[in-house]
Amino acid sequence: MVWYWLAFVVATIAECCIGEDVTYDGRSLIIDGQRKILLSGSIHYPRSTPEMWPSLIAKAKEGGLDVIQTYVFWNLHQPQPTQYDFSGRYDLVKFIKEIQAQGLYACLRIGPYIESEWTYGGFPFWLHDVPGIVYRSDNEPFKLYMRNFTTKIVNIMKSEGLYASQGGPIILTQIENEYQNVEAAFQEKGPSYVRWAAKMAVDLQTGVPWVMCKQSDAPDPVINTCNGMKCGETFGGPNSPNKPSMWTENWTSFYQVYGGEPYIRSAQDIAFHVTLFIAKSGSYVNYYMYHGGTNFGRTASAYVITAYYDLAPLDEYGLIRQPKWGHLRELHASIKLCSTTLLQGEQTNFSLGPLQQAYVFEEETGECAAFLVNGDEKVNATVRFRNMTYDLLPKSISILPDCENIVFNTAKVLTNGNIRHTSTRQKFDAAHRWEEFRDVIPNFLDTYIKSNTLLEHMNATKDRSDYLWYTLSFQPNSSCSGPVLHVDSRGHVAHAFLNNAYVGAAHGNHSIKEFTLENPIFLNVDEKNNISILSVMVGLPDSGAFLERRYAGLTEVIIRCSGNELYNFSKFSWGYQVNLRTNHFLTIIY
Ligand SMILES: *C1O[C@H](CO)[C@@H](O)[C@H](O)[C@H]1NC(C)=O
Ligand SMILES: *[C@@H]1O[C@H](CO)[C@@H](O)[C@H](O)[C@H]1NC(C)=O
Ligand SMILES: *[C@@H]1O[C@H](CO)[C@@H](O)[C@H](O)[C@H]1NC(C)=O
Ligand SMILES: *[C@@H]1O[C@H](CO)[C@@H](O)[C@H](O)[C@H]1NC(C)=O
Ligand SMILES: *[C@@H]1O[C@H](CO)[C@@H](O)[C@H](O)[C@H]1NC(C)=O
Ligand SMILES: *[C@@H]1O[C@H](CO)[C@@H](O)[C@H](O)[C@H]1NC(C)=O
Ligand SMILES: *[C@@H]1O[C@H](CO)[C@@H](O)[C@H](O)[C@H]1NC(C)=O
Ligand SMILES: *[C@@H]1O[C@H](CO)[C@@H](O)[C@H](O)[C@H]1NC(C)=O
Ligand SMILES: *[C@@H]1O[C@H](CO)[C@@H](O)[C@H](O)[C@H]1NC(C)=O
Ligand SMILES: *[C@@H]1O[C@H](CO)[C@@H](O)[C@H](O)[C@H]1NC(C)=O
Secondary structure, X not given: OHHHHHHHHHHHOOOOOOOOOOEEOOOOEEEOOEEEOEEEEEEOHHHOOOOOHHHHHHHHHHOOOOEEEEEOOHHHHOOEOOEOOXXXXXXXXXXXXXXHHOOOEEEEEEEOOOOOOEHHHHOOHHHHHOXXXXXXXXXHHHHHHHHHHHHHHHHHHHHOOOEHHHOOOEEEEEEOOOHHHOHHHHOOHHHHHHHHHHHHHHOOOOOOOEEEEOOOOOOOOOEEEEEEOOHHHHOOOOOOOOOOXXXXXXXXXXXXEOOOOOOOOOHHHHHHHHHHHHHOOEEEEEEEEEEOOEOOOOOEOOOEOOEOOOOOOEOOOOOEOOOHHHHHHHHHHHHHHOHHHHHHOEEEEEEEEOOEEEEEEEOOOOOEEEEEEEOOOOOOEEEEEOOEEXXXXXXXXXXXXXXXXXXXXXXXXXXXXXXXXOOOOOOOOOHHHEOOOOOOOOOHHHOOEEEOOOOOHHHHHOOOOOEEEEEEEEOXXXXXXXXXXXXXXXXXXXXXXXXXXXEEEEEOOOOOOOEEEEEEOOOOOOOOEEEEEEEEOOOOOOOXXXXXXXXXXXXXXXXXXXXXXXXXXXXXXXXXXXOOOOOOOOOEOO
16 A cells, blocks of 8 residues: 555656756747746635645646746744744645645745735735835845845745756746836835846846736846736737746736625636737736635735635635636636647737737648637627638637637636535534623723824734724813714724723725724713723735835824814823733633
8 A cells, every 4th residue: 555655646746847947038938948838826825724735736737727826925934033934824845845746837926025915915014123124125124134035935945946947846936026016106216126126036046037027127037927807908018029928917806805895707708818818929827816715814914804816716715616717727728729839830910800800820830720809899790710700709719729610719608607505514602602701991091001192003013913002091171061082093993982981983994094983972070081992903004115104093082072172182191002901812612
């Protein structure tokens, strides 16, 4: 038995790469001397468990993918400047080796800024307190830590022999992430940072190419790639004729936020745009996400829910979602039927009608593959192509791997849909299984951190907790009739208490973080009143320039009395408490 098992393991560790450097030309990546059309899917290792990885990767392979793409999550791996963690769900090497074991390639998007609806865009919070730091800019303290972490990851991959240039599965790596979105905010420090980041990465000598996504000025030899829903229509193309056309994020759906609706992107629409990109000589398409998974613990960014891209081809739990998975699998198989011709043939395109085009790839040997596009959203089109007549469905692309027979149409879904069934495994409805606890509301006298201003929430908690109590104690110096408590916050939630009694709550949302809480209150006129406001964050921000200077928490607290009386507590003696006082969690008693 042992011998059989060993033989099986040896056989399944596919030799992906013979150890040549991965290069590229204007058509595609070149791996082991061969051009490739690569279909890729994002699966982020910390968004599932190590037990799930083999089956997720197997389902991706069965779905026709060649590459698994993942970000690297800096805040998980370097929780403190001198402390690293690669255990459990953070075991990046184990994840890459699992990809290798199943004979797939890997694309490693190191960032180390990743956005990714991940708390703080993947930055460890300790970066915030590095003196003089400006993230993602030509700034020495930032560059020091970015180089340090990038080097650490590259060295680990090298020491495990995981680059394709060493015979491993990693064929592509990414530095930075959609930087062009923020570049202008850094003025002259933006372009110089891009040049620095590219050079820093290239100097690490990995033997595989680097990409910068959404970065039209990516310096040679770094490849600029497209992210978006419709790269077949929107991508301006590589910034050099010697670079291939690559799509690093094809959004299969969209992340969901609290109060938002699920974003449903149909299998037909995804297939249409992927096919158009390939027809226009694209050679790498990545589904973002192929499996989204779960934002465990406090890892989601501001207002993002825990289920991540549940509508992807593999749902949150790793279950196949039909017809998306099956329709894309057929698309991938159809592209594979003619990939040699696509890579070796000469591409031409011509019109077949007012809204219809043909993209044809022909080899000197006469081998031919074609894509027939019907851009008309509403009506079928009948077209003549090579002396044959074809009926094309509205808004569709037909694939003819031999220029004669349609093997796939993006709008014709043959896969049946499926639904997720749930069944009750265990009920927690018996009263004796539940324990209730009441949190202590801290008053000013109970707090140790004092300040005579309103503190910024994240800098006060240092991200050790989502919760920050703002407390004060005051005695009205005249009768205040009809008092109203007015609290302004820049995020994300506030619960107000007066003299240990609940007053009210308010919250912002993903698009508008600021909010105001306004509630009538009853003040004690002959003694001190305690006001305690619990400010809560629902994940840290993950995008935009100057993340290190973001403000969250309370910005103004006043009590308005009828008439013109006003108590303004913006400059006042405040007491703070990080986290809830009780460390009890709701415990289930079995
Ligand atoms: C990207 O994905 C979207 C939706 O998932 C799809 O509509 C589009 O065609 C895809 N584009 C590419 C180039 O893969
Ligand atoms: C990163 O910084 C640490 C601590 O300063 C240092 O020990 C380590 O050698 C650096 N690593 C790299 C790869 O630069
Ligand atoms: C976010 O808040 C604004 C302002 O209160 C509101 O107009 C908008 O509908 C909210 N959006 C969501 C997704 O809840
Ligand atoms: C052929 O492709 C080029 C480049 O995408 C485009 O500009 C041109 O309009 C296309 N021609 C037709 C007839 O579709
Ligand atoms: C397009 O043709 C198909 C059959 O090939 C037919 O089922 C469908 O109804 C037609 N659609 C339109 C919009 O005419
Ligand atoms: C189409 O038919 C014409 C006349 O029958 C013939 O000359 C031509 O070679 C054919 N073209 C193709 C691509 O088969
Ligand atoms: C953040 O908190 C530290 C104390 O931990 C303080 O020295 C610093 O001034 C604060 N920074 C900002 C921007 O408020
Ligand atoms: C305010 O808080 C202090 C300290 O916890 C407490 O002694 C006092 O009774 C409180 N005042 C009111 C009106 O609840
Ligand atoms: C309360 O007294 C302070 C100091 O005497 C004064 O500045 C403030 O305006 C008074 N507030 C009200 C609402 O009367
Ligand atoms: C309260 O005080 C702050 C700082 O002193 C000031 O900026 C703000 O305008 C005041 N608010 C009102 C309503 O007077």
